[in-house]
Amino acid sequence: MAEVTVSGVEKRFGPVEVLKGVDVDIADGEMLVILGASGCGKTTLLRLIAGLETVTAGEIRIGGRVVNDLEPKDRDIAMVFQNYALYPHMKVYDNMAYGLRNRGMAKDEIDRRVKESARILGLADFLDRKPRQLSGGQRQRVAMGRCIVREPAVFLFDEPLSNLDAALRGQMRVEIRQLQKRLATTGVFVTHDQVEAMTLADRILLMNRGRVEQIGAPMDLYRRPRTTYVATFIGSPAMNLIQGHLDATGARFEREGLSIALPTPRPREGGRPVTLGIRPEDLSPANGTGEFALRVGLVERLGADQVVFGDVVGGEPLLVRLPGAYSVVENDTLHVVPAPDALHLFDPDTGLRIDEEATRAAA
Ligand SMILES: Nc1ncnc2c1ncn2[C@@H]1O[C@H](COP(=O)(O)OP(=O)(O)OP(=O)(O)O)[C@@H](O)[C@H]1O
Ligand SMILES: [Mg+2]
Secondary structure, three states: OEEEEEEEEEEOOOEHHHHHEEEEEEOOOOEEEEEEEEOOOOHHHHHHHHHHOOOEEEEEEEOOOOOOOOHHHOOOEEEEEOOOOOOOOOOOOHHHHHHHOOOOOOOOHHHHHHHHHHHOOOOHHHHOOHHOOHHHHHHHHHHHHHOOOOOOOOOEOOOOOOOOOHHHHHHHHHHHHHHHHHHHOOEEEEEEHHHHHHOOOOOEEEEOOOEEEEEEOHHHHHHHOOOOHHHHOOOOOOEEEEEEEEOOOEEEEEEOOEEEOOOOOHHHHOOOOOEEEEEEHHHEEEOOOEEEEEEEEEEEEEOEEEEEEEEEEOOOOEEEEEEEEOOOOOOEEEEEEEOOOOOOEEEOOOEEEHHHHHHHOOO
């Protein structure tokens, strides 16, 4: 078991600056999920922790020890890749034992570890099978088993579920979460799937173009996104962002055809331009008098709920998520009201959240 500390880490490949100063402390036993769009540097950060790449600047510590100059095998980590390759000609048992044999571990210790890991992973009955005699999920578990037998201080996962179908992915997600908690091993899990991130993480590190956009518990990122980037990345469908300004007293958000009272007035910020954020699920129907008069366009019926694609005055698009049973008709006008505590304000230029506490303290 170990904590992992990443301090001021930068990584360049020739002229390309991939990581531009990443800081994160991962607690012992914590599951940190690195989430971000393709190419933002997730795998690079994981490979740096693993020792498969060297940092251009900064420091990485595992269990308090600086590992910058340590070989991967000396870092006490185990990595599960997206394209895990099992040895097709070897039985499950031998696939799991292989790495330990290579290290010259005693035979009975190998046997103990393989059997214990197989039990934890529900593979005890499959030890004599070849990989081709297993389902995709079982193979994925063998790949994890190869890591578990090493009893590492840190597990590193790089999108290990992305080759599985949706149902299996959901099931493996739960299994990985339970396993990591049971073993109490520190984990770093890379994904670009926000649902995977929300369900697996103790904390999410949301990365954007080689920088940390926000780190926090999944629901912190959902409830208090620090930037419009986080606001639209977390949550599906994405948060609505509407351009407008505060009225002179800072008590209302206004734009053409729309005026919404804020739960807390911001007198010091009266008149300033702002971006208002409202999640589709934070809008609910109001009988004829709601603040948003929505012209209903497409309706996506998902069963338990439905997503209404509409537009408000001025043609601005607005998405609303409603219970599946609510009756909505295309081309009708739908009046909706936002939940008062669910309005987010951002600076239109920087995309940064306009912080209520700071505003209140200054006022
Ligand atoms: N060895 C390399 N040489 C040059 N550029 C590289 C190298 N490895 C990665 N990059 C570049 O660094 C950037 C980040 O790559 P990385 O693989 O970390 O992204 P990622 O966030 O894991 O993306 P994905 O979700 O697609 O896996 C990309 O622009 C990539 O092209
Ligand atoms: Mg990657």
